[in-house]
Amino acid sequence: MADLSMPTCAGDTTIPVDEPSELTAAIRVGERLLAHYGTVDGGDIFAYIQAHGGLAEALRLLLRALAAERGEQP
Template sequence: MIHTSIHTVDNPAEPSELAVAIRIGQYMLHQYGTVDTADVFAYAQAHGGLAESLRILLRALGAAPTAEQQAAPRCPAAHPDDPTPCDGPPVVHIHDSANAGAEGCEHHGAQLLAVIKDGRSVALPHAEPGTASRVFTAAASIRFFASHDGGGR
């Protein structure tokens, strides 16, 4: 079956996938190109919007990333040698005794807290109530990560 369409001034042709992707990209860049990084929710929303518009653009160009290239980014608290994935977005900031630290998902936040001396977990503004306590409690009962030779505390 051959699909035909009539193109008139009143019925312009549908825009191409690339034209749509470009317009979405322009819109997202206008909406989220500059975001107050102190506003974690706005920053996360901007990242998601820009990442999705880039995926749409790459798909329209026939250059969509492979499954291997789409590995989920890991939170800053994840140790490079830890093979486990994040269990969600960063929800806590783990601080050491000098007040240095990193943001992490509950899983990696607890693992980091398990190996630092005099550490504490502080929930990020968007985290559910009780998140910091759950991370702190989990850290008390786990090793850093299963393949880590140094053990926990």
């Protein structure tokens, strides 16, 4: 049977990936929520309720990330 094990490498060969800050991630999520829930067509009450929840969540995430960046407790 053939040896399929990986050769041993000296040192860490992984590529470091910078994680986005909490504020950057919150902004991206907020932008997506606004894009999805930002406009409501017609008089569909369920669409208004869904939009309100999405926009409230976007605002909550942004405020939490801002508080974390300032070192405050949410």
